[in-house]
Amino acid sequence: MVPNRWKQTTLDKVLTIGGGKDYKHLEEGSIPVYGSGGYMLSVSDYLYDGESVCIGRKGTIDKPIFLKGKFWTVDTLFYTHSFKDSEPYYIYQFFQTVPWRRLNEASGVPSLSKSIINKIKINLPPLPEQRKIAKILSTWDKAISTTERLIDNSKQQKKALMQQLLTGKKRLLDEAGKPFEGEWETAMLSDIGKVSIGLVTTMTKYYVDDGIPLIRNSDIKPNTINKTKMLQLCSDFSSDYDNRKLRKGDIVTVHTGEVGVSSVIDDELDGCIGFATLNTRPNTSKVNAEYLSWYFNSERFINWCVSMSTGDGRQNLNLKDFVKAKVLLPSLEEQQKIVSVLKNADKEIDVLVQQLADFKQEKKALMQQLLTGKRRVTI
Numbered sequence: 001m002v003p004n005r006w007k008q009t010t011l012d013k014v015l016t017i018g019g020g021k022d023y024k025h026l027e028e029g030s031i032p033v034y035g036s037g038g039y040m041l042s043v044s045d046y047l048y049d050g051e052s053v054c055i056g057r058k059g060t061i062d063k064p065i066f067l068k069g070k071f072w073t074v075d076t077l078f079y080t081h082s083f084k085d086s087e088p089y090y091i092y093q094f095f096q097t098v099p100w101r102r103l104n105e106a107s108g109v110p111s112l113s114k115s116i117i118n119k120i121k122i123n124l125p126p127l128p129e130q131r132k133i134a135k136i137l138s139t140w141d142k143a144i145s146t147t148e149r150l151i152d153n154s155k156q157q158k159k160a161l162m163q164q165l166l167t168g169k170k171r172l173l174d175e176a177g178k179p180f181e182g183e184w185e186t187a188m189l190s191d192i193g194k195v196s197i198g199l200v201t202t203m204t205k206y207y208v209d210d211g212i213p214l215i216r217n218s219d220i221k222p223n224t225i226n227k228t229k230m231l232q233l234c235s236d237f238s239s240d241y242d243n244r245k246l247r248k249g250d251i252v253t254v255h256t257g258e259v260g261v262s263s264v265i266d267d268e269l270d271g272c273i274g275f276a277t278l279n280t281r282p283n284t285s286k287v288n289a290e291y292l293s294w295y296f297n298s299e300r301f302i303n304w305c306v307s308m309s310t311g312d313g314r315q316n317l318n319l320k321d322f323v324k325a326k327v328l329l330p331s332l333e334e335q336q337k338i339v340s341v342l343k344n345a346d347k348e349i350d351v352l353v354q355q356l357a358d359f360k361q362e363k364k365a366l367m368q369q370l371l372t373g374k375r376r377v378t379i
Contacts, residue, residue: 003373006125012118014086019057019114020073021047034067036060036076046070051088052079053095055117061103061110064095078117085127089134094122094371123373132377133370140363147356154352158345159299165338166298167328172337180334187286190323194281197255197319198274199244206237213272215246217254220277222297223290223346225252225263238273245271246279249289253278253296259317260305262296264289278322287327291335294342295327 002008011017023033029044036056054065058076065077066089073079080091098120104110124130164170171179189195203214211232219226238245246252248270253262255278265272282289295301304325309315329335369375 015080016082017114018079020075033072035074047072053092054079058111062100066092087130090130128379151352185329189325192286195323198277208234212238215274251280259315260302264293288335290339
């Protein structure tokens with residue numbers, strides 16, 4: 001049902017779709033070039049000057065982009081112009097509700113055509129109401145954009161903090177409020193922990209819905225384990241490998257794939273099994289498990305892992321190389337302080353990530369009300 005004073009029409013009646021072009025004949029400049037994946041580079045000329053809603057022709061077809069001013073688009077990205085009785089930013093909001101992937105016309109790389117887009121139906125309120133709705137939703141977009149920037153900045157700050165704290169370039173304060181002193185030790189991993197490879201055997205027929213967790217390399221993320229898609233092994237099979245089970249405080253490291261990425265085994269995963277993972281049982285008289293996991297996830301260590309990896313496709317870090325890894329070790333007290341600071345940095349990012357998710361959910365609910373006329377605005 002079309003709301004009062006609204007009209008139902010199709011997109012070809014309210015805008016014109018333009019196709020992108022090759023930019024390689026242009027010189028470097030200040031005009032941004034966009035493809036379906038976003039910004040690419042800047043050139044010396046523009047294809048269009050004004051407000052436009054863009055949607056992927058090929059590749060990423062479900063991420064609308066709103067542009068204004070001078071820009072250029074390549075042939076993987078459609079742009080829109082010549083709007084009739086329609087507010088560009090309102091159209092941008094509407095585009096975010098279209099199930100673009102359902103309109104995909106290709107069996108391989110996702111693709112859209114002008115004819116398909118032109119046939120899409122839209123319920124349009126009068127222009128003043130469109131502008132009011134667009135203004136309201138733009139407030140949420142600004143909050144989302146600001147929070148995304150805060151998250152990016154916080155991640156960069158955490159990265160810099162890791163580089164400083166995990167190399168001793170920045171020293172924290174001890175319990176007496178004085179900077180930690182003393183030289184750090186450089187230890188070989190095999191001297192501060194027992195290192196092994198996870199179980200490597202065919203286990204498919206032993207998978208069950210409820211059993212012993214099996215950690216795959218793909219489950220390991222920086223300082224956390226993705227438990228949402230974790231496989232389970234039957235207890236009878238797992239009991240044959242009790243000596244291979246991981247304990248709380250052990251560290252699992254990616255052996256194949258994103259080599260070096262690591263996490264500590266928590267209470268919930270005590271007794272699990274790693275599938276072809278690199279496993280470290282730290283000597284807690286020498287190294288704090290959480291510190292070692294943070295160290296493994298540092299840019300310095302990850303770069304070393306990549307440099308030691310083999311394989312033409314997916315990277316593979318061999319056990320014989322991993323055990324020889326060098327680890328910078330301050331005192332246990334300083335290790336714990338470093339862990340506390342970095343965990344607090346993570347918590348701050350988590351708060352922002354949750355805030356971003358809340359903003360997006362609230363905006364989605366508001367869009368469902370405003371773009372359907374279920375909730376009307378006062379002009």
